[in-house]
Amino acid sequence: MHPIHRCTIELSPLHMIKAGTITTMVMVIFTVTAIISAFVFHDHHHRKVFVGTIGLVASVAMYAAPLVVVKQVIMTKSVEFMPFYLSFFSFLASVLWLAYGLLSHDLLLASPNLVGLLLGILQLGLYRKYRKRGTTYNIQEIRA
Numbered sequence: 001m002h003p004i005h006r007c008t009i010e011l012s013p014l015h016m017i018k019a020g021t022i023t024t025m026v027m028v029i030f031t032v033t034a035i036i037s038a039f040v041f042h043d044h045h046h047r048k049v050f051v052g053t054i055g056l057v058a059s060v061a062m063y064a065a066p067l068v069v070v071k072q073v074i075m076t077k078s079v080e081f082m083p084f085y086l087s088f089f090s091f092l093a094s095v096l097w098l099a100y101g102l103l104s105h106d107l108l109l110a111s112p113n114l115v116g117l118l119l120g121i122l123q124l125g126l127y128r129k130y131r132k133r134g135t136t137y138n139i140q141e142i143r144a
Contacts, residue, residue: 073127098110
């Protein structure tokens with residue numbers, strides 16, 4: 001079965017609970033960050049550093065999330081579960097944000113994107129290495 005169809009099959013109650021839990025955690029973290037920023041820090045510089053650090057951690061976590069798939073690609077020697085366009089545009093976005101962060105002298109913006117750049121290079125390198133060994137889909141199979 002094509003990976004696109006998998007998302008409609010996996011909407012079980014357990015997945016819905018998991019998605020709701022993650023969404024709730026994100027909302028709580030955002031709310032706590034906003035409250036701490038508003039009531040604990042009384043100047044712009046400290047608020048910026050605090051919120052920027054939280055954003056830096058979230059960005060690194062976002063770029064590190066595909067490492068589970070990278071492990072699976074190396075073990076199976078197949079890029080079936082690693083979409084090329086997701087890896088490519090993640091790499092491209094991290095390059096552009098890294099350049100912007102460096103040009104604006106903002107290390108809180110540049111540093112997570114440096115991590116994203118390196119992980120993007122890793123993903124694209126693995127895709128290049130294992131793309132011919134992965135499962136290929138015929139266009140008629142995708143449309144069916």
